[in-house]
Amino acid sequence: MSVAPGTDRSHEKSVTPSTVSPGAEEAAWTPPSWDEVVRQHADRVYRLAYRLSGNQHDAEDLTQETFIRVFRSLASYKPGTFEGWLHRITTNLFLDMARRRSRLRMEGLPEDTDRLPGGGPTPEQVFHDTHLDPDLQAALDQLPPEFRAAIVLCDVEGLSYEEIGTTLGVKLGTVRSRIHRGRQMLKSTLEARREQAGRIDG
Secondary structure, eight states: OOOOSSOOOTTSOOOSOOOOOHHHHHHHOOOOOHHHHHHHHHHHHHHHHHHHHOSHHHHHHHHHHHHHHHHHHGGGOOSSOHHHHHHHHHHHHHHHHHHHHHHHTOSOOOOOTTSOOOOSSOTTTTHHHHOOOHHHHHHHHTSOHHHHHHHIIIIISOOOHHHHHHHHTOOHHHHHHHHHHHHHHHHHHHHHHHHHHHHHHO
8 A cells, every 4th residue: 555645636525524513524424445545645744743753765765654543443433524634644653753763862763674565656746845045944854843743834834723632642832932932043043044055256
């Protein structure tokens, strides 16, 4: 099974439950298949995973793991905001990965030869939809994972503070603090990069 980017089918019937009365919705909703979920949401999940991780390898791994988690939990999923659920799973997987690497103090990862091959468009073909400005992405990559997640969800994905709090499982005040401090760190890093580039050009 492949969950490569470029498989979004916005013209197809959405697998996200429609808005009806809670009782009728839960009774009528049937969990979609793996292929349906992937076709509908793969591009969105990969885009978020790339912006959080900053590289193709991790983004592909996070995307695949997200859909594995989703498919395992579909039977018990209660109809609601499907996109919010995907945001939460993807972001939490990224934070788990970052914490695990921090504990192990890993400087790099070996290539995983057992990963599923990707189908559809290559990352280059979806470059403009996925990649941020190189300087901005590099500055984001230097932020601590918790601050990076808050900034990406707010300033890139456009989530509200309340949605970010739900996604990260933290209070509203913590969301505000992380975004405020993250923006300050991001600004300082970008200014330093511009100054360095100016010295090189000069």
